Amino acid sequence: MTLIIVGAKISTFTRTIRLALEHLNIPYELLETLPHEELAYKYNAFGKIPTLTDNDLVVNETLAIRRYIDHINEHHTKSLEPEGIQKLLQVDQWVSIASDYAFRELILAISKPRQGMEGKGQCEADIQASLKNCLDRARVVLRAIEQHLVSGKVQENGWLCGSSITWADLFMFPVFADFASLPERKLMQQESPQLWKWYQRFAKTDIAAKTFQGTVADQRKESHQSSL
Ligand SMILES: N[C@@H](CCC(=O)N[C@@H](CS)C(=O)NCC(=O)O)C(=O)O
Missing domain, CATH: 3.40.30.10 (Glutaredoxin)
Structure with missing residues (x-):
């Protein structure tokens, strides 16, 4: 079945x-x-x-x-787990960063409240004022993520843990795809330029396209595209 x-x-x-x-x-x-x-x-x-x-x-x-x-998936040629303990540990660190710090500070603290306030028709100035403290925390997390990314020596055109897509990319991408559709994406562009490049690369994959419909980014795509 x-x-x-x-x-x-x-x-x-x-x-x-x-x-x-x-x-x-x-x-x-x-x-x-x-x-x-x-x-x-x-x-x-x-x-x-x-x-x-x-x-x-x-x-x-x-x-x-x-x-x-x-x-x-054990006996198939494509795998989401890289070879070697170093890379496996890197994947686990990204999975934890995505599920904890990034999800908490970017989705729970910013994306959800922003959408709630927009849904209630609150004006942009009020929304930004309410999110101010959370943005300060988000900035710290984005900086730390960028530092982690740069110290992991992600290659130009590569994925978070090497030359093929791993669970690290799959845990990180949905969080950043939603965040990138908010006006707060500017923070990501400023604080995490390498992460921003990775996000843009991943957004072009066929699996990103296949799972786009119904996401926060999909729901916001008109306002997002017009503000890019
Ligand atoms: N620890 C859970 C977290 C899953 C999770 O937080 N899912 C969100 C949707 S993306 C949810 O169910 N949120 C409802 C809530 O937190 O009450 C897991 O890893 O599966």
């Missing part, structure tokens, strides 16, 4: 898993639910998304889903 991903196109963690399955050509169906809806709780006691199901197997938590995808 086909794998089922219980999640939402707008969810960054769901997009990570969809990017992986698209990259590895593993067929799946998306069973759509937002967090904390009945369907989300049916598969996850915390009401979070995504969940992966494979027949009777139910896997919660993106990290565990990652491990399961690697397991079923």
Whole structure:
């Protein structure tokens, strides 16, 4: 039976898993639910998304889903895990940075509140004033990410952990794709120029295009493009 991903196109963690399955050509169906809806709780006691199901197997938590995808992909030529302990450790560091610092300071602290305020019709000046403190924290995180990226010696035209796409790229991209669609993208361009280049490269991949529809960036694309 086909794998089922219980999640939402707008969810960054769901997009990570969809990017992986698209990259590895593993067929799946998306069973759509937002967090904390009945369907989300049916598969996850915390009401979070995504969940992966494979027949009777139910896997919660993106990290565990990652491990399961690697397991079923074991004998295929394309892999999301690089060779060698150094590169594996680099991947894990990026996964943790994306899921913790970047998700918290850019998505939870800025993207979601901004969209909530825009939805309520608040004016741009008020939105910017409310986000001011969060932007200061975001700046620190973006600087640190840039430092981490530069010290990892990412090659021009390469991916975060070498010459092929790994889980590092797939955890990082959805967060930065959403963030880049906000006016606050300027902070990323200023503080993280190498990260910005990587984001733009990844945005051109076919898997980014295949999973774009329904994301925050998709919903904001008109205002985003006109302000670029
Ligand atoms: N630790 C979870 C986090 C997943 C997560 O936070 N998903 C978001 C959607 S992108 C969610 O369910 N948010 C609802 C909430 O935090 O209450 C994982 O790694 O899967």
